[in-house]
Amino acid sequence: xxxxxxxxxxxxxxxxxxxxxxxxxxxxxxxxxxxxxxxxxxxxxxxxxxxxxxxxxxxxxxxxxxxxxxxxxxxxxxxxxxxxxxxxxxxxxxxxxxxxxxxxxxxxxxxxxxxxxxxxxxxxxxxxxxxxxxxxxxxxxxxxxxxxxxxxxxxxxxxxxxxxxxxxxxxxxxxxxxxxxxxxxxxxxxxxxxxxxxxxxxxxxxxxxxxxxxxxxxxxxxxxxxxxxxxxxxxxxxxxxxxxxxxxxxxxxxxxxxxxxxxxxxxxxxxxxxxxxxxxxxxxxx
Amino acid sequence: xxxxxxxxxxxxxxxxxxxxxxxxxxxxxxxxxxxxxxxxxxxxxxxxxxxxxxxxxxxxxxxxxxxxxxxxxxxxxxxxxxxxxxxxxxxxxxxxxxxxxxxxxxxxxxxxxxxxxxxxxxxxxxxxxxxxxxxxxxxxxxxxxxxxxxxxxxxxxxxxxxxxxxxxxxxxxxxxxxxxxxxxxxxxxxxxxxxxxxxxxxxxxxxxxxxxxxxxxxxxxxxxxxxxxxxxxxxxxxxxxxxxxxxxxxxxxxxxxxxxxxxxxxxxxxxxxxxxxxxxxxxxxxxxxxxxxxxxxxxxxxxxxxxxxxxxxxxxxxxxxxxxxxxxxxxxxxxxxxxxxxxxxxxxxxxxxxxxxxxxxxxxxxxxxxxxxxxxxxxxxxxxxxxxxxxxxxxxxxxxxxxxxxxxxxxxxx
Numbered sequence: 001x002x003x004x005x006x007x008x009x010x011x012x013x014x015x016x017x018x019x020x021x022x023x024x025x026x027x028x029x030x031x032x033x034x035x036x037x038x039x040x041x042x043x044x045x046x047x048x049x050x051x052x053x054x055x056x057x058x059x060x061x062x063x064x065x066x067x068x069x070x071x072x073x074x075x076x077x078x079x080x081x082x083x084x085x086x087x088x089x090x091x092x093x094x095x096x097x098x099x100x101x102x103x104x105x106x107x108x109x110x111x112x113x114x115x116x117x118x119x120x121x122x123x124x125x126x127x128x129x130x131x132x133x134x135x136x137x138x139x140x141x142x143x144x145x146x147x148x149x150x151x152x153x154x155x156x157x158x159x160x161x162x163x164x165x166x167x168x169x170x171x172x173x174x175x176x177x178x179x180x181x182x183x184x185x186x187x188x189x190x191x192x193x194x195x196x197x198x199x200x201x202x203x204x205x206x207x208x209x210x211x212x213x214x215x216x217x218x219x220x221x222x223x224x225x226x227x228x229x230x231x232x233x234x235x236x237x238x239x240x241x242x243x244x245x246x247x248x249x250x251x252x253x254x255x256x257x258x259x260x261x262x263x264x265x266x267x268x269x270x271x272x273x274x275x276x277x278x279x280x281x282x283x284x285x286x
Numbered sequence: 287x288x289x290x291x292x293x294x295x296x297x298x299x300x301x302x303x304x305x306x307x308x309x310x311x312x313x314x315x316x317x318x319x320x321x322x323x324x325x326x327x328x329x330x331x332x333x334x335x336x337x338x339x340x341x342x343x344x345x346x347x348x349x350x351x352x353x354x355x356x357x358x359x360x361x362x363x364x365x366x367x368x369x370x371x372x373x374x375x376x377x378x379x380x381x382x383x384x385x386x387x388x389x390x391x392x393x394x395x396x397x398x399x400x401x402x403x404x405x406x407x408x409x410x411x412x413x414x415x416x417x418x419x420x421x422x423x424x425x426x427x428x429x430x431x432x433x434x435x436x437x438x439x440x441x442x443x444x445x446x447x448x449x450x451x452x453x454x455x456x457x458x459x460x461x462x463x464x465x466x467x468x469x470x471x472x473x474x475x476x477x478x479x480x481x482x483x484x485x486x487x488x489x490x491x492x493x494x495x496x497x498x499x500x501x502x503x504x505x506x507x508x509x510x511x512x513x514x515x516x517x518x519x520x521x522x523x524x525x526x527x528x529x530x531x532x533x534x535x536x537x538x539x540x541x542x543x544x545x546x547x548x549x550x551x552x553x554x555x556x557x558x559x560x561x562x563x564x565x566x567x568x569x570x571x572x573x574x575x576x577x578x579x580x581x582x583x584x585x586x587x588x589x590x591x592x593x594x595x596x597x598x599x600x601x602x603x604x605x606x607x608x609x610x611x612x613x614x615x616x617x618x619x620x621x622x623x624x625x626x627x628x629x630x631x632x633x634x635x636x637x638x639x640x641x642x643x644x645x646x647x648x649x650x651x652x653x654x655x656x657x658x659x660x661x662x663x664x665x666x667x668x669x670x671x672x673x674x675x676x677x678x679x680x681x682x683x684x685x686x687x688x689x690x691x692x693x694x695x696x697x698x699x700x
Contacts, residue, residue, distance in 0.1 A: 055596040056470060056582060058477045059320040065464055077594040103318060103581045108595025130318045130581065134308070157325035157484060166321075180322055181482040 026076030044262030089122025184234025309498020374672030416448025493536025508542025
């Protein structure tokens with residue numbers, strides 16, 4: 001069982017939703033990220049999404065765009081991100097670590113070389129925003145060979161037929177993008193998310209995370225009542241940005257916010273109808 | 287020329303119908319986009335498939351090209367320039383005489399008709415030199431559609447006349463301040479808009495890049511250029527040209543000019559990239575000349591990128607060529623050897639710009655001047671009986687402030 005699958009099984013048994021904070025690796029410097037990652041775990045992260053900066057982040061809003069620009073200016077590269085992951089993994093064997101980024105840096109490194117290096121660095125899953133399953137073959141084979149879960153996004157525009165196809169290629173978890181738009185946009189509608197999750201669960205037994213637009217603890221709590229994982233990105237990166245004048249404070253400041261999110265997620269009333277109706281072999285009753 | 291606006295990638299060329307169903311030209315092209323865009327792009331591909339073979343749609347497109355754009359555009363024998371260069375005869379395909387002053391309008395007319403048939407009420411576009419933005423704002427005005435154009439901050443400054451034209455036409459011009467503040471960043475921003483407003487918005491991409499079906503669709507709408515030119519040169523000279531030359535940024539005018547000649551093996555096809563300060567300087571926009579394959583803006587193609595796969599900034603005197611990628615069909619034509627790709631520097635380009643202006647009384651766009659610079663070299667190495675067609679993709683009115691500044695003239699009247 002992969003580390004991600006194991007973590008979701010534990011959480012399910014405990015009746016909790018996973019908390020998945022996102023940070024851009026190297027924002028504002030690799031050293032800050034190095035100190036921040038263990039703080040995210042102390043604050044209650046189950047899985048960390050580590051953003052790989054890219055010069056042309058087409059699916060990201062201004063907050064994560066600026067984070068990527070800061071990281072690139074600080075010399076961050078895909079190899080550098082893997083170095084950070086390896087350092088983190090040396091002291092933490094249990095927290096899930098998922099890379100999220102765009103395809104071209106992976107193409108530049110070489111698909112097979114990337115998969116091997118990511119596995120060696122302790123990466124558990126990879127999300128490539130601009131790689132739909134139709135274009136995935138060159139990367140999916142080496143990822144699977146190295147035991148890394150390919151995680152795919154689903155969106156409000158994804159048909160049930162596509163969901164089924166995507167779910168066949170995915171492992172670890174599915175990531176439902178809660179709104180039409182870019183990261184950090186607008187406000188999401190918890191009721192329509194619940195409806196969408198019911199559709200996803202109709203086609204797949206994989207855990208489902210929800211992200212894009214979860215900006216505060218209250219929204220996190222509402223999403224945690226229906227989703228298996230709550231992903232928070234821009235709201236965290238914004239707190240990094242607000243502390244740029246004193247980078248020493250970034251780990252504490254972000255850690256405090258993530259701790260608030262943890263409390264909110266754990267306060268969620270799990271076992272709402274959508275979740276309870278889920279028929280899945282071997283899953284514990286929530 | 288009644289058949290000269292037929293759409294679709296039939297009949298087959300080069301032994302097949304390109305791109306294939308997955309949008310591939312060999313190993314290039316494809317559909318690399320975020321999941322939110324996959325549904326809308328499949329919808330677009332299906333709509334294009336349906337309407338491009340619909341006789342009513344074709345008739346409407348044909349009528350718009352004739353009555354609104356002013357097609358066919360002339361094929362002009364540049365006799366004095368040919369004499370000056372001393373070699374093959376240079377013929378100019380006058381896309382600069384189209385309404386709005388460039389080939390870009392061929393595509394925007396076609397896509398805007400498609401948008402209205404799909405029930406979309408809002409049009410967005412990216413622009414570099416502003417020619418595509420102007421062409422988009424123009425058809426949006428013509429069809430009564432809301433229009434938003436994204437333009438990099440640097441281009442907003444150096445193409446000020448076109449910014450004002452777009453605003454006059456009722457479009458909103460949004461200045462893009464992210465990344466390198468040029469065309470690629472405008473494209474990123476337009477994609478972000480589209481992903482956010484997919485329900486009512488149609489994104490008119492201005493070049494043969496982007497995810498499938500854009501490279502095919504933009505090519506089809508521009509392929510009228512080559513079909514006209516081929517018929518015109520046969521009518522005027524009784525034979526095919528020795529070479530067809532076009533500038534390549536994203537590559538829409540070049541693919542439009544080349545396509546009708548792909549199955550004429552004796553016709554050389556030359557694409558000319560922007561060498562900027564020179565290929566060795568690192569300040570250029572020549573991915574086919576010195577880049578390597580990667581994935582950007584929805585397709586796999588040649589890119590200017592660093593060892594880590596980050597996209598590099600580009601430089602060219604012409605905003606329209608200032609793009610680090612290139613249409614996937616060009617990448618494929620390069621790899622199979624059907625077209626050759628070369629480059630012209632800023633200074634070679636400016637010399638060609640001045641020569642055409644003085645000798646023929648035609649002020650070309652700086653983009654098209656790259657093609658002229660290379661065509662003059664080609665012509666000078668051939669006999670007087672040779673024929674070289676240059677796609678004069680746009681007119682230079684928009685570039686007058688840039689050229690004036692380079693000549694040290696700072697206070698243009700008006």
